[in-house]
Amino acid sequence: MPEVWLYLLGGLTVLSSLALITARRMLTAVWAFGCVSVLLGGILLSLSSPFLAFVELWVGTSCFLAALFFARLLSGIEARGLGPRDPGRVVIKALGLIASLVLAAVFIGVVAQTEPAPRIAAGDVSGRQGWGPQLFTLYVAPLPALGLLLLGTMIGAAFLLRRRSG
C-alpha cells in the first residue's frame, strides 16, 4: 500500500513540474513550484527521512512564499509600468520572509544535537541511531556556518535591493 502512495506522489510531482516549466503566467509557475515542494516533502517522508522531509517542507514553503511574493510584486510592477512608490518596504518584507530559511538552518543544528540524547542516555546505541551524534560530529557541525552564510547572503541581497531601489 505505501508503494501506491509513492507512485501517486511521484506522478503528481512530475505533473506539477511539467506545469512549472510550461506555465504561461508567473503566478501559475510559482504555485506549481509550491506543489512540487510539498510533494517532494511527502516523498521524502515516505522514504523514512522525516527530518529531511521536514526541512524540505520548511524550505520549500518559504521559497514558495518568497517566490509568490516576488511574482505578485513583479506582476504589479509590470502592470504599473515598473514604478512602485515605496519598494523599500516590500523589499524588507520579502527579506523577512526569506530570513525564515536561516531559522531552518539553526533548527537543524539544534535538533541534530539534542534529538538522540534520550536514546543514547538509555543505552540504546545499537543499530540505527537516527540523527545521532555521529551525524552532528561528522557532518552537521558546519551547518551553523552555513546558516551564517545564508544570513550573509540575505544581508547582501538586502543591500543590493535597497541600493538599486533607493
Add this chain to the structure above:
Amino acid sequence: MLPVTPVIVLSACLFVTGLIGLLTRRNLLLVVLSLQLMLGAGCLAFAAFDQAWLMTDVTRPRTGAVFGLIATLAAAGQLGLGLAVVFVLARARRSLDIEALDELKW
C-alpha cells in the same frame, strides 16, 4: 521498506524536467525555479541512495541524508539571492527576458 528504484527514476525525471525548463524558458523567474527543481531532484536522489545503503548496513552514517540537507539549504540561499537578482533586474531593465541580459554591467 519502500523500493528505491522508482524514487531514483522520479529524481531523474524531475532533473530532466528542470533542465528542459532551464534551457527553454526565457523568463528569469522561471529559470530560477527550474534550477530549484533540479536541486530538489538531487536532494531526492541523495535521500534515495541513503535509504538504499541503509538497507545494506544499518550502522552506516547517513551521509546521503546529510548531503541532501546541505543541498536543500544551499538551494534556499541560492533562491533568496536569485529572487533578489530577479527583482533588481526587473526594476533596472524593465524586463525578465534573459535574452536581453547580455551585459555584465547595467
